[in-house]
Amino acid sequence: MSEKKLWGGRFSEGTDEFVEEFTESISFDKELALYDIKGSIAHAKMLGKQGIIPEKDAEKIIEGLKEIEKEIKEGKFQWKKELEDVHMNIEKALIEKIGDVGGKLHTGRSRNDQVITAFRLYLKTETQNIINLIEELKKALLEKAEETVDIVMPAYTHLQRAQPIRLAHYFLAYLEMYNRDQERFKDNLGRIDQLPLGSGALAGVDFPIDREFVAKELGFSFVMRNSLDATASRDSIIEFLSNASICMANLSRQSEDLIIWNSTEFSFVELPDKLTTGSSIMPQKKNPDVLELIRGKVGRVYGDLVALLTIVKGLPMAYNRDLQEDKEPVFDAVKTLKGSIIGMTKIIEGLKPIKENMEKAAGGFALATDLANYLVRKGMPFRQAHHVVGSIVGYLTKETKENRELESITLEELKKFSDLFDEDALEILSPYAVADARNSFGGTAKNQILEQIEYWKKRINV
Numbered sequence: 038m039s040e041k042k043l044w045g046g047r048f049s050e051g052t053d054e055f056v057e058e059f060t061e062s063i064s065f066d067k068e069l070a071l072y073d074i075k076g077s078i079a080h081a082k083m084l085g086k087q088g089i090i091p092e093k094d095a096e097k098i099i100e101g102l103k104e105i106e107k108e109i110k111e112g113k114f115q116w117k118k119e120l121e122d123v124h125m126n127i128e129k130a131l132i133e134k135i136g137d138v139g140g141k142l143h144t145g146r147s148r149n150d151q152v153i154t155a156f157r158l159y160l161k162t163e164t165q166n167i168i169n170l171i172e173e174l175k176k177a178l179l180e181k182a183e184e185t186v187d188i189v190m191p192a193y194t195h196l197q198r199a200q201p202i203r204l205a206h207y208f209l210a211y212l213e214m215y216n217r218d219q220e221r222f223k224d225n226l227g228r229i230d231q232l233p234l235g236s237g238a239l240a241g242v243d244f245p246i247d248r249e250f251v252a253k254e255l256g257f258s259f260v261m262r263n264s265l266d267a268t269a270s271r272d273s274i275i276e277f278l279s280n281a282s283i284c285m286a287n288l289s290r291q292s293e294d295l296i297i298w299n300s301t302e303f304s305f306v307e308l309p310d311k312l313t314t315g316s317s318i319m320p321q322k323k324n325p326d327v328l329e330l331i332r333g334k335v336g337r338v339y340g341d342l343v344a345l346l347t348i349v350k351g352l353p354m355a356y357n358r359d360l361q362e363d364k365e366p367v368f369d370a371v372k373t374l375k376g377s378i379i380g381m382t383k384i385i386e387g388l389k390p391i392k393e394n395m396e397k398a399a400g401g402f403a404l405a406t407d408l409a410n411y412l413v414r415k416g417m418p419f420r421q422a423h424h425v426v427g428s429i430v431g432y433l434t435k436e437t438k439e440n441r442e443l444e445s446i447t448l449e450e451l452k453k454f455s456d457l458f459d460e461d462a463l464e465i466l467s468p469y470a471v472a473d474a475r476n477s478f479g480g481t482a483k484n485q486i487l488e489q490i491e492y493w494k495k496r497i498n499v
């Protein structure tokens with residue numbers, strides 16, 4: 038209750054301490070400090086240029102703001118809870134530093150357009166950071182795909198072995214998914230990159246302001262057309278959280294794959310020591326904690342999205358204090374998503390596939406469909422071919438009592454089941470041949486994959 042409030046004119050008693058504590062946002066919105074100062078400098082410049090305040094006052098204000106910026110960067114600035122939020126902390130410090138003239142900064146502006154301007158500047162920067170991080174992840178996937186064109190593995194549906202694919206095909210699938218995540222962020226950036234400042238509290242400003250000038254100064258591409266919308270809407274920010282949620286879902290899904298592949302039972306991949314952790318009591322363990330935490334942190338980001346959706350759903354036009362609650366979910370989602378993308382990038386870079394194990398799992402009866410299709414190509418109806426190959430499987434596993442793999446069959450044995458079988462039937466009994474038979478566009482044949490790699494090489498700065 039110690040500080041005199043900037044808005045305290047009409048009040049005859051100080052604010053209740055509980056209310057100060059309950060309504061403050063400085064404990065988290067100081068994250069916006071440098072963006073707030075940037076917005077204020079542009080605003081002051083515009084006020085001076087338009088003659089709304091004397092040029093020399095504008096200069097003094099800008100100088101003062103720059104000093105405050107330096108103090109914040111050096112960690113010397115004293116944040117005060119009694120001053121509620123980042124905007125009032127900075128403005129009060131300015132007035133203390135340069136005197137009453139500092140009070141002219143808030144001419145033609147309200148905290149309602151001020152706060153969302155700083156927030157949009159912040160989110161523009163962070164969205165660009167996220168887009169850049171996804172680019173690094175895409176690069177890591179592309180490089181891993183190039184390394185793994187000649188490794189074959191079983192692909193799964195229902196987590197049952199389905200058909201052999203080249204491992205590169207898997208990495209390229211995630212590259213596609215993260216690429217769409219990145220596109221969504223780029224698309225949203227156009228809607229974040231809009232200037233609300235100059236909307237006042239809600240209805241516009243009764244001074245001859247120049248919003249185009251402020252937009253240019255701050256690097257916004259667009260000036261928001263409607264002052265109610267500019268101060269009250271948060272849909273573009275919800276869209277960011279929605280994009281973050283989808284991206285987290287993709288990261289989580291890939292984490293799950295790699296956790297399974299890293300298990301002793303699968304032993305398809307080895308994770309680098311430096312990205313795993315040990316157990317305090319079980320010396321044999323090497324835990325995929327980074328992947329588990331990416332999977333686990335998805336909940337926070339979904340929660341952030343639902344929080345903001347819920348905050349806006351019953352808000353009457355225009356600004357309501359509820360909107361102060363928009364910041365923490367976004368800060369949390371930004372931090373969580375960035376960490377998760379970096380974590381996945383490191384994992385992909387350091388991941389070592391265990392070729393023998395993948396290859397072994399890709400062979401055997403996973404090749405049965407292709408043997409049936411061989412007969413179909415020779416003119417046998419598919420139903421009949423299915424039956425013939427079924428008998429071969431039964432023969433190898435039961436009749437021979439040796440539990441033989443499909444690859445062990447000889448031409449003589451095949452001929453007993455159908456005289457359509459020739460020498461070339463044995464050639465298709467390899468997971469590589471089976472994979473390469475899927476030569477349709479988007480399929481897993483080697484030349485399809487090499488084409489996909491070429492496609493991405495032209496689009497990713499490696």
Ligand code: ARG
Binds near residue numbers: 062149358360361
């Ligand atoms: N800290 C507030 C927020 O985050 C600033 C806007 C306050 N405006 C007001 N009319 N009380 O939304």
